[in-house]
Amino acid sequence: xxxxxxxxxxxxxxxxxxxxxxxxxxxxxxxxxxxxxxxxxxxxxxxxxxxxxxxxxxxxxxxxxxxxxxxxxxxxxxxxxxxxxxxxxxxxxxxxxxxxxxxxxxxxxxxxxxxxxxxxxxxxxx
Numbered sequence: 001x002x003x004x005x006x007x008x009x010x011x012x013x014x015x016x017x018x019x020x021x022x023x024x025x026x027x028x029x030x031x032x033x034x035x036x037x038x039x040x041x042x043x044x045x046x047x048x049x050x051x052x053x054x055x056x057x058x059x060x061x062x063x064x065x066x067x068x069x070x071x072x073x074x075x076x077x078x079x080x081x082x083x084x085x086x087x088x089x090x091x092x093x094x095x096x097x098x099x100x101x102x103x104x105x106x107x108x109x110x111x112x113x114x115x116x117x118x119x120x121x122x123x124x125x126x
Contacts (some may be wrong), residue, residue: 001025001115005095015085019120021078023093023102032101033078037091049107056103085124092119
């Protein structure tokens with residue numbers, strides 16, 4: 001599976017942005033998709049994950065109620081909708097995929113993912 005993240009950009013605080021993760025390869029629906037982010041000088045951190053069917057989602061506490069995660073298996077694409085953005089959300093956002101990974105706290109561990117996209121920059125101005 002190859003992943004291509006896109007949709008990042010510059011947005012003002014309080015604004016919204018949607019990033020996408022397009023996958024190539026077979027059996028996209030068998031992969032849990034995770035989103036991670038990394039700000040300069042900080043460790044990569046988990047943001048959200050969605051199960052292969054899309055029926056189960058898991059978020060880190062700091063984005064609950066502001067971000068939603070979804071997927072379109074027919075298009076082999078995952079999405080992260082980010083609302084009420086804050087300057088502290090600024091980071092490079094990466095999507096990752098892991099086959100049959102449970103979308104719970106297990107999905108928050110970066111080492112559980114085998115496939116990674118190249119990242120897309122999200123900058124939130126104050």
